[in-house]
Structure formats: C-alpha cells, structure tokens
Amino acid sequence: MWIYEKKLQYPVRVSKCDPRMARYLVEQYGGADGELSAALRYLNQRYTIPDKVIGLLTDIGTEEFAHLEMIATMIYKLTKDATPEQLEVAGLGANFVSHDGAMFYNNAAGVPWTASYIGTKGDPIADLYEDIAAEEKARATYQWLIDFTDDVDLQDSLRFLREREIIHSLRFKEAVEILKVDRDQKKVY
Amino acid sequence: MYDAQWRDYMPYVSPNDPCPPIRVKWYIVPPNQFITFQPMNLPQYSLEEALRRGTLWPALYSPYPSRRSAKGGKGNG
Numbered sequence A: 001m002w003i004y005e006k007k008l009q010y011p012v013r014v015s016k017c018d019p020r021m022a023r024y025l026v027e028q029y030g031g032a033d034g035e036l037s038a039a040l041r042y043l044n045q046r047y048t049i050p051d052k053v054i055g056l057l058t059d060i061g062t063e064e065f066a067h068l069e070m071i072a073t074m075i076y077k078l079t080k081d082a083t084p085e086q087l088e089v090a091g092l093g094a095n096f097v098s099h100d101g102a103m104f105y106n107n108a109a110g111v112p113w114t115a116s117y118i119g120t121k122g123d124p125i126a127d128l129y130e131d132i133a134a135e136e137k138a139r140a141t142y143q144w145l146i147d148f149t150d151d152v153d154l155q156d157s158l159r160f161l162r163e164r165e166i167i168h169s170l171r172f173k174e175a176v177e178i179l180k181v182d183r184d185q186k187k188v189y
Numbered sequence B: 001m002y003d004a005q006w007r008d009y010m011p012y013v014s015p016n017d018p019c020p021p022i023r024v025k026w027y028i029v030p031p032n033q034f035i036t037f038q039p040m041n042l043p044q045y046s047l048e049e050a051l052r053r054g055t056l057w058p059a060l061y062s063p064y065p066s067r068r069s070a071k072g073g074k075g076n077g
Helices: A019-025 A035-048 A051-079 A084-089 A093-099 A124-147 A152-180 B047-053
Strands: B006-009 B025-028
Touching (some): A035 A051, A035 A124
C-alpha cells in the first residue's frame, strides 16, 4: 500500500520553451534505464530477496516513481503549448500522430518500453548487481541530458535526480555487503 | 575540490582524422565508488542544503557541470 503526497519530490521548473529537449527526456521515462524500469525492477525483485534488504528495494522502488513523476512533469511542461508543427520540428511528429500530446512509454528513439528491461534473475547477488548497474547507467543518462540543455532550471532538477542515482547505487552495494556476511564468522564484541 | 572526481585519458589521434582532434577526454567517477559501506556519523548538510543537493552527505555529493559546449568531455565548474 502507498500513501500519495500531492507534490513533487523536488521542484521542476522549466525556463525555456524547448520541445526538442522533451524528446530526449523521454529516455528516462520509458527507456531501458529509465525511472519506470527502475521502479518496476526493484518492486518486483523485493519478493524474492532476503528479508534484510526487502525494505531497501521497497523504499528505492517507491522513490523511482517520484522521479518518474518529475520526468513526466518536465516533458509535459516542454510540450503542452507546442503546435503540431513545432512538435514535428522538435522530432516529436511520430509521437503526435500516434498519441496527440500525450506521453507514451518509449525511449528517446521511439522504441516502446518492454518488460525485458527489468532484470530479475532470482539470485540475490545477481539481482543487486543488476540494480547497481542500472543506477550507474541512469546516472550516466542524466549526465548526457544535462549536457544536452542550457536551461539552468531544468539542469538543476536533473542534477538532483543524478545525485539520487549515486546514493541508490551505494545503498545497493551496502545491501550486497549485508548479504555477504557469514553469520558463523561474524565477530560479536 | 570536486575536480578530484574527474579522470582523463588521451585517445589515439591519427594524422588522417577528418575532424579537429579532441586530445584529452574526461569522465567522472562519483564518490560512491570509494565507499563499500557508509560509516556511521558522517557529517551532514543542513536539511535545506541536502534537498538542493540531492543528498544528506557531503561525502557522497557529486556536482556535474554541463558539457553542452565543452570539447573533450568536461565542463567548467
């Protein structure tokens, strides 16, 4: 069960009319290392992971939905006042023909989201390393997005999201350490 | 001080390359790579500062300058 707070995790402000950027932000909406993939990956894996780290996957999976909401807000703000002609110039013509102004879960190249983006092997160590890799890949995607805009307000929100990936990656590494501990060898002082 | 998070390398440059070469390329190594398990009682940012930066922990903060116009993969700042 979730409790919804009707506000964003971090403010999203867009200070420049730039529907072109919306097209690239979609990578973090419905791409392989995007926020939807991340949320579903962790919230799915948590059922078959040792009890000690279930809470971590629940917490981070939930936060990923908060990030998804921020990305959606960015895309919406960048496209809501664009004419079909402007969308076409921005490279969003195919999206318009398919969905009008609505968003869809595909990556920046228009490839639809697929469940195979969610790595789940059922082996706790393998799954956590999948998660660490996913966080570092998402961090890199945010870097390339920051490189792709000169809108300082948009960059500010993207930098917040990038930093969260760094923290999540470390938390997953700590989860690996927790699972590595051999109870018989643990020193009790 | 955050410059310490950047690494550089010099890719091979051919005399036959069609474009002006970028001689030094940069990439970032965030601080999470040097911590296996976060120690207890590390210094913290104030809550407002932490919200702005995306982390409570100075030891885990990684700034990222836009490389929009940078050649070679590292922006200024």
